[in-house]
Amino acid sequence: MDSRLLVKKTLAGNKKAFESIIEGHQRLVSHIVFRMIQNASDQEDVCQEVFLKVYQNLRGFQFEAKLSTWIARIAYNTCLNYLEKKQVALFDDLTPQENSLETVSDCSVRPDEIVEGREVFSLLQNEIEKMPIHYRTIVTLYHLDQMSYKEIGEMMELPEGTVKSYLFRARKLLKERLLTKYQREDLCH
């Protein structure tokens, strides 16, 4: 159903319409929350909080952006508030050590070959979890939710160029770490 119609019905008191909004966006919200918050016992609570905020503020939403971008922004800000309360460092950058990993171009096994294995897939997930919050959020939104640079930028209040730059650096780092780790674990021998 059209998101404008769902919003209109929700504002008129139709809870089924709001349930449809939740169902249509819970995947997106869970991606943001689960990527940003690593404490498993709080993740679902934060997702609830996000949708309650969406409901409370729906009257003020005037479709300046897509409904999904607006909801994603609420999710992102709710996570930032949560992390600030927990005193988690929010905007760490990739450290020089992380950046200086040498590409192992002479490795005979490539990520496209090894990624087929479950082990390597989980290795990639672990590497994403180790990245700074805004890097892993951007990677997730771009690849998992197919959001554009513009939408991600609107959501995180960052210029499109910055989003693109973070995404490039994150993927480069993932590629390098994957190759390095793969070699270190004697998978190249």
Add this chain to the structure above:
Amino acid sequence: MKHLTDEEIQNYLDGNLSRDIALLTERHLETCPLCREAVKQYQGVYAGLDQDKGFDLSRGFSKSVVKMLPAEGEAKSPFDLLNIFLTILGVIVAAGVTIYYVDLRPLGSAFSHILPGPQLGSGVVAFVEDLLVGLNGNLGLLILGVLTLVIIGGLDRFLLQPRHRRVRF
């Protein structure tokens, strides 16, 4: 042609290159094994990222959230009756406390000459003066103000907050 940079490879895989540049890139890849290798490495990373199945919320998550919504079933309006009531109450309490602590009689006298008509003006000023004299030093008003604040705090604690408390599945 020089080797492709990481940024150029990612732009190629993201489909961000113009048609001409993309064609040039493809031609280069046909002849350069090093760049082909680098592209394949990135393709591996992209495949891993796209393969991610995401995260699952509990079954019935949406229904649980809906159960937590305000009972009246309407999205919260910034001007609902409770807000208006609390605003008026707050203004009354603030005015009461101000009148109790601040001697407003000189202010009343200062404006007495601009009130319409000598009879009405003097009557109003006299009334205000009587009121202020009555209020100044009135312990009962202070107790009333404190009681009002306690009642507002109680309403918030026991009626409003439970509505927004998070529930575990």
